[in-house]
Amino acid sequence: MTFGFIGTGSMGGALARAARRRLEGGQILLANRTEAKAAALAKELGASLSNNRTIAGNADYVFLGVKPQMMGDLLAEIGPELRIRKDRFVLVSMAAGRSVADIQAMAGGDYPVLRIMPNTPCSIGEGMVLYTPGPGVTEAEVQVFLESMAGAGRFSPIPEKQMDAGSAVAGCGPAFVDLFVEALADGGVACGLPRAQALEFAAQMVLGSARLLLESGKHPGELKDAVCSPGGTTIQGVRKLEEAGFRGAVMNAVIAACEKGGNVK
Structure with missing residues (x-):
């Protein structure tokens, strides 16, 4: 089981640190637009330095840790890698204001998308993470996510129509x-x-x-x-x-x- 983080800024980095509390370093792949930032975090966590396309083509859970305004460009970049995959994977989006349907449309396929809204206290295990499984995400996949990311803090399922409200309280x-x-x-x-x-x-x-x-x-x-x-x-x-x-x-x-x-x- 591999968790790949595309984007290791404040939020992506916080989630990667949380994942490392339950996963081995080799199960975590890190990529960032500024490679030095991902490299520093990889060294800190004993994780693997990677790149966007490698993560998109290989990780079981692909965390899309970029700003909402950058999501379209990222998904256009990694779309070809996603389309040729034959194995099962889940896209994990933490972008405010981007629905499951938005992510699928920008990615160019009806891929399983787990939409989450974490907050920065996840980095010390005291976070609040809201989540909405999109169509096609199985209960087993949700459970793997919850168990692997348990080091982030508390988790709560929420209807997608309430995600913006939940984000305004827990995320902001x-x-x-x-x-x-x-x-x-x-x-x-x-x-x-x-x-x-x-x-x-x-x-x-x-x-x-x-x-x-x-x-x-x-x-x-x-x-x-x-x-x-x-x-x-x-x-x-x-x-x-x-x-x-x-x-x-x-x-x-x-x-x-x-x-x-x-x-x-």
Whole structure:
């Protein structure tokens, strides 16, 4: 079983690292437009440096880790290799806004396509990966993918029509959270904390709060209320966030990302 990654940028690299937690280095093929980047990752993982056409012609799972705008050119390049294959393979697309049907049309065949939306925390095994098996992808192939990529974090099946919405939350969300953590740290610095300490406090707080939410099963509003003592400091901070339209701003960020995902050209 071989997993080939075409594109070893932030997302492709994160998934390759996740795959290496379950697969042997020899089972992982890496290619990138800038070969030096793929070579560095191959050395790090003990994986094999390859190229687009070799991966397209040989890997059991071909990960298409390029930007949506570049997908057409990539599939045109590797299309001839895909067409002459007689063995079974699955195309794994992580391109925002590109449907299973889009990938098949650009590839020039009704190939099995597994559409996924991972996020950058996959690189440390704490990711959230959404997936939609296209027509022709067998349950066995989905299970091999899930077992081999289990080192990425959590996985959730999702109807393709909801992929843009899921991507806006799970895929774009790390950037929103990073912005929030940076703002928290800036506030701490404004109050006199050293920068490094403020960042540590903010990051660990977010990590712990997320785990508490997932493991307790409680509604976030209930957990928020547990911190807000009557007449206390936290409720005053919450009041200021509400005055600034914090929740509305976050909702609008998700909606904007979702709408953009549905209109990728």
